[in-house]
Amino acid sequence: MKKIILTLMAAAAMTVTMAQQMPVAPDYLKPGDKVAILSLASTPKKAYVDAGVATLKQWGYVPVVGEHVLDNCHGYAGTPQQRLDDLLKALRDPSVKAILSTRGGYGSAMMLGLIHPDTLAKYPKWIIGYSDITSLHSAQVRAGNMSLHANMCGNLADKDADPVIQGYLRDILRGQLPTYRVPAHAYNQPGTAQGILLGGNMAVFSVNFSGSDQWDFLDRDYIADRDVILFFEDVGESIPRVASMLTQLRLKGVLNRVRGIIIGRFTDYKPQNGYTDMNDMLHDQLSSFGLDIPICYDFPASHDESWNYPLIEGHPVTLDVTETGVTLRF
Numbered sequence: 001m002k003k004i005i006l007t008l009m010a011a012a013a014m015t016v017t018m019a020q021q022m023p024v025a026p027d028y029l030k031p032g033d034k035v036a037i038l039s040l041a042s043t044p045k046k047a048y049v050d051a052g053v054a055t056l057k058q059w060g061y062v063p064v065v066g067e068h069v070l071d072n073c074h075g076y077a078g079t080p081q082q083r084l085d086d087l088l089k090a091l092r093d094p095s096v097k098a099i100l101s102t103r104g105g106y107g108s109a110m111m112l113g114l115i116h117p118d119t120l121a122k123y124p125k126w127i128i129g130y131s132d133i134t135s136l137h138s139a140q141v142r143a144g145n146m147s148l149h150a151n152m153c154g155n156l157a158d159k160d161a162d163p164v165i166q167g168y169l170r171d172i173l174r175g176q177l178p179t180y181r182v183p184a185h186a187y188n189q190p191g192t193a194q195g196i197l198l199g200g201n202m203a204v205f206s207v208n209f210s211g212s213d214q215w216d217f218l219d220r221d222y223i224a225d226r227d228v229i230l231f232f233e234d235v236g237e238s239i240p241r242v243a244s245m246l247t248q249l250r251l252k253g254v255l256n257r258v259r260g261i262i263i264g265r266f267t268d269y270k271p272q273n274g275y276t277d278m279n280d281m282l283h284d285q286l287s288s289f290g291l292d293i294p295i296c297y298d299f300p301a302s303h304d305e306s307w308n309y310p311l312i313e314g315h316p317v318t319l320d321v322t323e324t325g326v327t328l329r330f
Helices: 004-022 046-058 081-091 108-114 117-122 129-141 163-175 202-209 239-251 276-288
Strands: 035-038 064-066 096-101 128-129 146-151 178-182 189-202 228-235 259-269 311-313 316-321 325-329
Touching: 004 202, 035 046, 035 081, 035 259, 046 064, 046 259, 064 146, 081 108, 081 117, 081 146, 108 129, 117 129, 129 146, 129 202, 146 163, 163 239, 189 202, 189 311, 202 228, 202 239, 259 276, 259 316
Parallel strands: 035 064, 035 096, 096 128, 128 146, 189 228, 228 259
Antiparallel strands: 146 311, 178 325, 189 316, 316 325
């Protein structure tokens, strides 16, 4: 009997450990919930903040604007400590259910040297943004929380904003998870894979976080025995530099743990090294790696906010790439 009890206790402990390792979904929102509007990187235009306030009210939420949201300290929205103070205030306030970034730019990673993963783990809340906010998404997943790679304040009341994409974000916050279907691309590599979704802005996660001991969201111990679906996009990065980032991910062993790749759209770059299209280079590079996994190109994730589907980082997904199209299921 004692042996059976010890076995059951060991199994229970293992179950708890596994549950702790899997990122948890923050609470979904209800009408009347508060959403903090914070500047976690560069200083935004006031119009961006106003747009976020108006849209959140329209969606039935109560916007709460951070103290330092319009501060300007060398282009950043206040000092790293001031931005972190706004973030911690929102995280620790039980009435605030989500955090909407005003914009990206630069600077969100500066806060990570001032905060420990255990602090984020205590307060699982949706952090919404993309671009430089990738650093906080990686921190959230590393801490054990899901995070939301999606458009920010500047897009929410834009007259050219895509209502379908806005609807996806609104629905996810309510707990209605999407299934995305996109057209086939000539370079797609067919296959089906499952795993947790990770990634974002390629320059941010490949350069700043794929080698960080404390904040690495692809840390070997953290995702041990866990499959990953990796997605990436970028803006203003040259073709050779993106090739270097991809090589870096391979040499660090990151791609050994990836079971599927979602390539978003790269924008604002020039033809270089004999390539006129970033996808041509990416296809050549990935083909040379000999990866026997599904790969899709030109997925709607990008700095073009009319082509930026919300993606839940840390959430289990199924990626199905066929000759006729791509399906991503949450």
